[in-house]
Amino acid sequence: MTRREERAGAPMSAPRAAGLGLLGLACLFAVAEAVPRLGLIDPRHLPPATAIVRRLAAELGDADLWTALGETMRSWAVGLALACCLAVALGVLIDAVPGLRAATASTIEFLRPIPSVALIPLATLLFGAETGSTLLLVVYASFWQVLIQVLYGVADVDPVARETARSYRLGRWARLRHLVWPTALPYVMTGVRLAAAVAFILAVTAELVIGSPGLGLRIQLAQSGGAVTEVYALIVLAGLVGVAVNAVVRAVERRVLAWHPSVRGEVAR
Amino acid sequence: MSAAGTRPAGPLRRAALRLLRVLGLPVLLVLGWWIYSVAEPTFYLPTPGRVAGAFTEVWFSARITEDVLPSVGRLLTGYALAGLLGVGLGVAIGSSRALRAAAEPVLEFFRAVPPPVLVPLITLLAGLDTTMKVLVIVSGCVWPVLLNTVEGVRAVDEVLADTGRCFGLRGPARLRHLVLPAASPQIMAGLRQALSIGIILMVIGEMFASTSGIGHTVVLFQRGFAIPEMWSGIVVLGLLGFGFSLAFRAAERRILAWHLARGEERGRHA
Amino acid sequence: MLEITGLGKTYEGRGGVEALRKIDFRVDGGDLVCVVGPSGCGKTTLLKCVAGLLTPTAGEVRVAGRRVTGPPPGMAVVFQEYGRSLFPWMTVRKNVELPLREKKVPAPRRRELVEEALAAVGLADAAAAHPWQLSGGMQQRVAIARAIAYEPRVLLMDEPFAAVDAQTRAELEDLLLTLWRRLGVTTLLVTHDIDEAVYLGRRVIVLSSAPTVVQEDLAVDLPAARDQITTRSAPRFAELRAHVYAQIKQAKGRAAGDRTAGDRAAEESAPPRQVPSPAPRDLKRKTDGRTR
Numbered sequence: 092m093t094r095r096e097e098r099a100g101a102p103m104s105a106p107r108a109a110g111l112g113l114l115g116l117a118c119l120f121a122v123a124e125a126v127p128r129l130g131l132i133d134p135r136h137l138p139p140a141t142a143i144v145r146r147l148a149a150e151l152g153d154a155d156l157w158t159a160l161g162e163t164m165r166s167w168a169v170g171l172a173l174a175c176c177l178a179v180a181l182g183v184l185i186d187a188v189p190g191l192r193a194a195t196a197s198t199i200e201f202l203r204p205i206p207s208v209a210l211i212p213l214a215t216l217l218f219g220a221e222t223g224s225t226l227l228l229v230v231y232a233s234f235w236q237v238l239i240q241v242l243y244g245v246a247d248v249d250p251v252a253r254e255t256a257r258s259y260r261l262g263r264w265a266r267l268r269h270l271v272w273p274t275a276l277p278y279v280m281t282g283v284r285l286a287a288a289v290a291f292i293l294a295v296t297a298e299l300v301i302g303s304p305g306l307g308l309r310i311q312l313a314q315s316g317g318a319v320t321e322v323y324a325l326i327v328l329a330g331l332v333g334v335a336v337n338a339v340v341r342a343v344e345r346r347v348l349a350w351h352p353s354v355r356g357e358v359a360r
Numbered sequence: 361m362s363a364a365g366t367r368p369a370g371p372l373r374r375a376a377l378r379l380l381r382v383l384g385l386p387v388l389l390v391l392g393w394w395i396y397s398v399a400e401p402t403f404y405l406p407t408p409g410r411v412a413g414a415f416t417e418v419w420f421s422a423r424i425t426e427d428v429l430p431s432v433g434r435l436l437t438g439y440a441l442a443g444l445l446g447v448g449l450g451v452a453i454g455s456s457r458a459l460r461a462a463a464e465p466v467l468e469f470f471r472a473v474p475p476p477v478l479v480p481l482i483t484l485l486a487g488l489d490t491t492m493k494v495l496v497i498v499s500g501c502v503w504p505v506l507l508n509t510v511e512g513v514r515a516v517d518e519v520l521a522d523t524g525r526c527f528g529l530r531g532p533a534r535l536r537h538l539v540l541p542a543a544s545p546q547i548m549a550g551l552r553q554a555l556s557i558g559i560i561l562m563v564i565g566e567m568f569a570s571t572s573g574i575g576h577t578v579v580l581f582q583r584g585f586a587i588p589e590m591w592s593g594i595v596v597l598g599l600l601g602f603g604f605s606l607a608f609r610a611a612e613r614r615i616l617a618w619h620l621a622r623g624e625e626r627g628r629h630a
Numbered sequence: 631m632l633e634i635t636g637l638g639k640t641y642e643g644r645g646g647v648e649a650l651r652k653i654d655f656r657v658d659g660g661d662l663v664c665v666v667g668p669s670g671c672g673k674t675t676l677l678k679c680v681a682g683l684l685t686p687t688a689g690e691v692r693v694a695g696r697r698v699t700g701p702p703p704g705m706a707v708v709f710q711e712y713g714r715s716l717f718p719w720m721t722v723r724k725n726v727e728l729p730l731r732e733k734k735v736p737a738p739r740r741r742e743l744v745e746e747a748l749a750a751v752g753l754a755d756a757a758a759a760h761p762w763q764l765s766g767g768m769q770q771r772v773a774i775a776r777a778i779a780y781e782p783r784v785l786l787m788d789e790p791f792a793a794v795d796a797q798t799r800a801e802l803e804d805l806l807l808t809l810w811r812r813l814g815v816t817t818l819l820v821t822h823d824i825d826e827a828v829y830l831g832r833r834v835i836v837l838s839s840a841p842t843v844v845q846e847d848l849a850v851d852l853p854a855a856r857d858q859i860t861t862r863s864a865p866r867f868a869e870l871r872a873h874v875y876a877q878i879k880q881a882k883g884r885a886a887g888d889r890t891a892g893d894r895a896a897e898e899s900a901p902p903r904q905v906p907s908p909a910p911r912d913l914k915r916k917t918d919g920r921t922r
Contacts, residue, residue, distance in 0.1 A: 203605075204556070209594045212579060522709070528733065
């Protein structure tokens with residue numbers, strides 16, 4: 092491992108990397124401060140970074156913002172949980188019933204690439220500008236992410252292990268519990284991680300476009316009111332929440348898989 | 361003789377079974393929808409027949425040239441720009457350890473910003489014209505491409521890189537023969553994510569603030585309670601998504617032929 | 631052709647690992663020299679310094695009189711990890727051709743060199759295949775073909791046959807000898823296999839364990855024409871093999887700190903040593919009992 096010292100791909104020491112990372116963030120901040128101050132971009136279009144941060148701090152003192160954020164996160168959590176349960180149940184069912192995988196393949200291949208935003212008009216008709224609309228979009232979008240991974244996972248069960256289990260006359264439930272589920276779990280977690288990011292995007296999107304309550308609606312209101320600084324502040328907030336969502340899900344994934352013997356590569360599709 | 365008589369039925373039966381597998385469930389689903397919508401007529405769920413009728417009526421018209429093609433054109437323009445930008449920056453950042461460490465938190469942040477929130481922002485900055493819609497698509501699509509390229513370039517195999525150095529592979533030749541091919545599986549994964557984000561942004565850009573495009577038309581139908589027409593718009597969006605995904609997969613099969621075949625080879629020996 | 635003087639390499643980082651302390655030896659033009667040493671003695675580090683892939687922290691490497699600061703022109707390297715050293719997105723032909731293209735060899739000559747090299751390693755029919763479609767031994771043949779098509783003045787090989795099965799290994803060893811005899815290219819081969827070193831080398835350089843110095847520089851006085859059966863069963867082969875084996879055992883057993891600088895200096899400046907008499911130990915070992 093010491094041999095890699097002179098390579099671009101080699102890891103560097105953690106404090107040095109963290110220092111450089113901070114430097115990168117500082118540079119971004121400095122540029123975002125300097126560009127409007129120097130008049131390179133009209134400050135009405137891009138307020139200085141300090142103004143955005145001040146505005147964000149003011150927003151965070153506002154109870155309404157926390158209510159809106161709570162709405163968004165609730166839609167995110169409920170939608171994600173629903174989608175995961177549905178996808179895992181369906182994935183396991185497809186694996187368990189002979190022939191079902193072949194029969195459903197074409198339908199899944201067709202439905203999966205349908206952009207979730209295509210359902211926005213339908214959601215608006217069915218639920219109006221309410222949380223139901225957000226949930227519909229969140230569930231639809233994250234469902235496919237998990238389902239695809241579950242299907243990869245259950246297909247990955249070692250055939251020899253499968254035959255061993257059958258030769259010992261393990262029942263259907265025992266096979267599921269001790270063979271299929273542990274094999275599929277890393278894939279499921281990958282699916283959940285991908286779905287969590289997608290779910291957050293769709294939650295905000297639905298609020299933004301349909302106007303259901305939440306962070307997205309606040310951004311839309313700020314935009315239509317011409318409050319540019321507030322729009323920026325809320326976008327920064329959305330980004331920070333997104334970073335937090337990714338970090339939490341990754342931590343959960345590591346915990347859940349800490350005991351897992353296999354280290355699996357991520358399935359690209 | 362009888363054996364010879366039954367034998368040709370084999371492939372035929374297999375083909376029939378295959379057809380049944382591919383089409384069976386979709387046909388059942390459409391049939392179910394049809395029966396349901398006839399038995400229990402609701403305002404929101406017209407029969408498949410009416411949707412199909414609205415589809416031909418609405419979309420086989422000037423709308424193709426006025427709404428669909430411009431939408432698709434903007435999507436492709438933005439997507440291509442994002443691809444170039446993402447791969448270019450990604451190669452630069454991925455090749456330098458220090459730059460990568462410095463850029464990582466910034467990129468993590470930008471990736472985590474839900475791309476659709478950029479729509480209102482860019483509307484404020486660039487107005488409602490084509491530039492804004494393309495810009496929206498670029499600003500959303502560039503991150504997955506960029507991040508995946510960085511990762512792919514970073515992970516170029518050490519032995520391969522040494523081999524390249526020994527044989528004097530430098531500059532553009534190194535990029536073309538070593539770095540880009542080695543990173544291509546990752547880059548394609550990024551482009552795939554970017555494509556679905558691009559479609560979403562295309563639709564949202566048009567829904568949010570536009571006077572034309574598929575997204576705009578669909579929302580108009582919904583607001584006017586033209587339900588079969590609205591459904592036909594959803595079908596168009598679905599078909600677009602499906603079509604792009606097919607096209608992408610075909611492109612990927614060509615570009616990553618070596619990678620996919622190698623994976624199969626490994627799977628066989630494993 | 632190849633001069634290594636006072637070469638040292640210490641990896642920076644916590645504590646600083648001293649991989650190579652002071653390595654001196656030279657390889658004459660057209661010679662075939664094998665480097666063996668106990669595992670972890672820095673054989674690969676040495677080779678990478680010679681190849682210009684690593685910068686030494688002391689001393690220098692000269693190829694044809696010119697100091698090595700990066701991969702020098704006219705040098706080809708064959709790595710142990712053939713699967714990672716061939717470009718998987720290129721066919722066998724393209725793999726062999728790419729370095730020639732970079733060397734600005736005109737197209738007709740390029741084609742000629744590729745054909746010749748592939749024919750020389752017995753892979754003329756596999757030119758259109760991708761490397762990963764071939765067996766391990768065939769992949770390493772492609773890597774060798776790429777190296778010889780490059781027409782190098784110096785050929786470096788880093789445990790080139792360590793990752794293939796025993797029979798393929800014997801075949802590849804003979805292939806290397808044939809090619810070397812035909813092309814007369816200066817070759818430096820690093821291996822952990824004592825039999826292989828004695829069988830292939832005209833000289834064997836035995837390294838000590840880390841921090842590494844040259845433990846012995848041994849001339850192999852076997853007949854130039856070698857083959858797997860007669861050479862390996864010759865009594866002289868067994869003697870040399872036993873001698874090198876004893877040296878390595880000694881290197882492993884002795885902590886490097888015990889040795890005085892004077893010892894080392896005496897050994898390093900010594901010319902290639904001849905083994906005068908049968909080594910007492912290990913003579914009874916079967917010749918095919920490889921030490922791995």
